[in-house]
Amino acid sequence: MRVDIISIFPEYFAPLGVSLIGKARDRGILDIRLHQLRDWTHDVHRTVDDTPYGGGPGMVMKPEPWAEAIDAVVASGAAEPGGEAARPRLIVPTPSGRRFTQQVALEYAGEPWLLFAPARYEGIDARVIAEYGESLRADEVSIGDYVLAGGEAAVLVIVEAVARLLPGVLGNAASVTDDSFAPGAMESLLEGPVYTKPPVWRGHEVPPILLSGHHAAIARWRRDQALRRTVRNRPDLAAGLDPGELGEHDREVLDEAWRAVRSEESVESAG
Structure with missing residues (x-):
């Protein structure tokens, strides 16, 4: 499985290099690629956010850098051998999304390619989801009824929950069938x-x-x-x-x- 993560804090994902996930990467079961969102900004301050229309507290992440980043990641898959028609499934962690459950983890484990877009501040401009909703099957998901400082921690949770379901990741495959919430x-x-x-x-x-x-x-x-x-x-x-x-x-x-x-x-x- 290929997993791409776009974030303003790619260093947050160092834990994905250890334990079972790290071993799965070493064995080629999991291909995790990290991307710095600010690489797709074009001003001296590398700005990724702006004030919300309609007023209110906080800042909203701008659609332009997200769209350029997502387009670039999608294009990179198409450029790989045999990947002409490949497209990832876009996952955006947010407290307002559908609940992430073991059943959803199983659903994601059946995908060959996942692309995560963890937000900061008040979230990502809603037009990004509208733009990619159908073409990338964009999915907003929540790991619980609470609010984090950003979506990176949620991505760590989702990636670990999904990766352990992939064949060859767990030493004992039967462990999955004994899990809480197992089908x-x-x-x-x-x-x-x-x-x-x-x-x-x-x-x-x-x-x-x-x-x-x-x-x-x-x-x-x-x-x-x-x-x-x-x-x-x-x-x-x-x-x-x-x-x-x-x-x-x-x-x-x-x-x-x-x-x-x-x-x-x-x-x-x-x-």
Whole structure:
């Protein structure tokens, strides 16, 4: 997969040279190219922003340097052998975009080429998205309901989430199928707790079932823990589970978990 990132802070992406992502780059699985947006400005101050039309606080990133940068990146792909018709998918991180989920990460992992345009200030002039919306399938995405100083951190999150899904990136490909939010009948469940050696640490014991060697019982325990953790930490996901996909034991565990949560809430409200 090829990944291009245009930013006024390309040095922000040094972490993409380490760990699994760095190894994937070394092995040629991932081709990450960084670009300085200011290289496509034409004034002495290398200006990339201006005041917003209609007034208001902050500054807005100008469309001209973004368009020139995007056009240049697209042209570079067309100039490569066999790339005459190649076009990237444009991704713009923004708090006002659609939610970035594991399903979206899987969608992006199926793309051969991604182009990221992380904004600063109050964002990028909306005409840039209008210009490339159809031709590059421009996609505005949000990694959460909060605001960052810029989109670079969001790009790091998205690239790592997508890259680990590419074949050959993870040492154990089965790890992806056990992820929280992994596709499947119970895709809305969070992953349960995990343990390793030693069996006792500072007085904390590994649950005996995990040492039993009884694979069916272990699978059942892990599912129960996932159900309980989802109710406790993401009740919105638990409330959306389809009863038709749940067995009788699943429903019993969920009922018990919901009762525990309501009991805790009533104690807190009474206090």
